[in-house]
Amino acid sequence: MSGVPTKLKELHMKLFRFFGLSHDPFCRPESADDAIITQGMSDTIEQVRSVIDDQRGIATLIGSPGSGKSTIATLATEDRYVIRPLAPTNRMTPGHLYEAILDSTGQPSRRSLEHRARAARDAIQGAISEYGTCTLYIDDAEAVPTETLVAARALREIAGIFAPPISLLLVGSSSLRRRLSSEVSLLGTDAQAEHIEISDISDVAEYLVLACSRAGRAAGDIFSPDGVGAIQGASRTISEMISMVRRCLTFAHDIAEPVITAEIVSASQATARTTAGVQGRAADERMVA
Numbered sequence: 001m002s003g004v005p006t007k008l009k010e011l012h013m014k015l016f017r018f019f020g021l022s023h024d025p026f027c028r029p030e031s032a033d034d035a036i037i038t039q040g041m042s043d044t045i046e047q048v049r050s051v052i053d054d055q056r057g058i059a060t061l062i063g064s065p066g067s068g069k070s071t072i073a074t075l076a077t078e079d080r081y082v083i084r085p086l087a088p089t090n091r092m093t094p095g096h097l098y099e100a101i102l103d104s105t106g107q108p109s110r111r112s113l114e115h116r117a118r119a120a121r122d123a124i125q126g127a128i129s130e131y132g133t134c135t136l137y138i139d140d141a142e143a144v145p146t147e148t149l150v151a152a153r154a155l156r157e158i159a160g161i162f163a164p165p166i167s168l169l170l171v172g173s174s175s176l177r178r179r180l181s182s183e184v185s186l187l188g189t190d191a192q193a194e195h196i197e198i199s200d201i202s203d204v205a206e207y208l209v210l211a212c213s214r215a216g217r218a219a220g221d222i223f224s225p226d227g228v229g230a231i232q233g234a235s236r237t238i239s240e241m242i243s244m245v246r247r248c249l250t251f252a253h254d255i256a257e258p259v260i261t262a263e264i265v266s267a268s269q270a271t272a273r274t275t276a277g278v279q280g281r282a283a284d285e286r287m288v289a
Helices: 006-018 039-054 067-076 094-104 113-131 146-162 174-182 204-214 223-236 238-254 262-288
Strands: 057-062 135-139 167-174 194-198
Touching: 006 146, 006 204, 006 238, 006 262, 039 057, 039 067, 039 167, 039 174, 039 194, 057 067, 057 174, 067 135, 067 167, 135 146, 146 167, 167 174, 174 194, 204 223, 204 238, 223 238, 238 262
Parallel strands: 057 167, 057 194, 135 167
Antiparallel strands: none
């Protein structure tokens, strides 16, 4: 909750203390290492690791916004040598890609694109020789220009002539898979893309148990079984589930109800819809005025 005004922090803490929680266990983690990892997420992490460690080709991690893709990819690649370009994805040029490789390997920049490309290939080969493996990780890959993805694939193939090929990890939404299927040039002739898809969240109960235990309370003392089921039925992603849990806690606190039941979930959703409708009408009125 860094960056939150002090008075708002106090209100948040009053809310969570009402439920016997020592702190807010549902806040955005400071880093991937602080994230709550369910067994399903752990299995996906191991699946991604298996693909990139075997250097089978191109791994794509597909999921809806808020499904935990970036967290899973970050944890799957920890303790591996990873190059991650951070330029805005929709404006990431091959030059940005080469610069990221040179920067991460401690190599000086080159003036011309051709020299940067050659130096990037040399840097990758050096990294593979030193670390035994190298993963090129591109987030929001569905928005990356075609020429940049082709350049990334070419780096993988060229590096493979001299050493074990680098792993290419592309993270994005379902449109990434459709794009890879339709744009054959992105894959090349011999690279196989292994698609790993993050399904809708199915382990809400486990997530709540882990989250509440971090804050010193048993989830069963706060969430009834039918309440957990209602949250499960209305959530597709981790992000949606957390937003719903926070709304439910706030609603229950306001009516002094210490247990989140299905009735509380339904009532909090109805309140949220009403509030959104009022705000929408107010916005429309301001536009007309």
